[in-house]
Amino acid sequence: MSAQSFVSSKTSRVQWIAKVSILAAIAFVLMLFEIPLPFFPPFYKLGFDEVAVMISGFALGPLAGATVETLKIILNLVFQGTDTAFVGEISNLLIGLSLVLPSAIYYKKHKTMKGAFIAMLIGVISMGIIGCFANYFIALPAYSYFYGMPMDVIVGMGSSILPLVKDTFTFVVLMTLPFNLLKGVVVSLVVGILYKRISPILHR
Template sequence: MRDCKLRSLILISIIAAISFLIMIFEFALPVFPPFLKLDFSDLPALLIGFSLGPASGIGVVFIRNLLHLTITATMGVGELANFLISGTFVFISAYFYARYKKAVLSLIVGTAGMVIMALITNLLIIIPLYEAILDLPLENTILAARAVNPAIEGINSYLAMVIAPFNLLKATLVSIVFYPIFKRIRLTSTYKNIKGDD
């Protein structure tokens, strides 16, 4: 039992390091403000979450963000946001998969959870912390978003037209890439105990 836990911990740590390396290769999309970056670092976390359980997936997200603190440009605010938002996506998706063994349904529910958490986190945590810690007024964020989308006028339109669609797009793209990879891995001997309907 101890050896099994140790192997799982080592695997989670290795996958978290890979997730961190993937996180470095982030890129902006022209339809969103440049401070919102897309990356695929949730892929390894989802793989671990679906194979070992939601707690293991959360562990990957947590360790990944601890590693990212060594190169942070946001004094930890960005890492906190990433942990809360991506962690929600990974945890809910992995939890539903563990319970119902339906990968597509699990990813859809996880995506919905990620969007909701992104809205809550931005409103109650990220924006206030950026103002308090990084001295970045909300007005500056709105102006940067308005430069891309002139329809954005305030916090409500910013959340509805920037934060929600960005996280919806991110989770959808990650899910689209993840699903065929997971199906392939599920057929290997290492993960032959993972069963599911889709």
């Protein structure tokens, strides 16, 4: 490898790290501003942190998206701490990765408007499915245990909104799944609006 190509490669790595770090910081800040929704339990809040994560995945590749998602969670742990012995954070990480990784992997091979739409659709469906499993097996049990709140109480929050919610399974299907799908769609719409404006900056 020549000295010039070595310097160029090193510069590219430094630029990649800088861009990923900035996007992770933006995602962390956005994570602090979550909006409660009246038709979901109070602990399900809509945030826009995944917008920065998805933009990084589309512009810089799947590895960048996964790195931004992970750094965002780490920053939140450093500044906000954890009430669930990292269990809630692991669940959030899995859900975030389930959105960004499939969509970024698909978009990397299909960089067209149609490809972006399909990529987002794949990500939303993936997040909906993985989010159900993560909530059923990880997040909801952790929330119940660490906050001393029986699952019946959590289920009751859902049934007060939708009487069809009778147990943990129906809670996940009728509360968690619609919430994650809604969040995925909203995030995808925002990414669709912003990406073409931000992408040239990230590719410089």
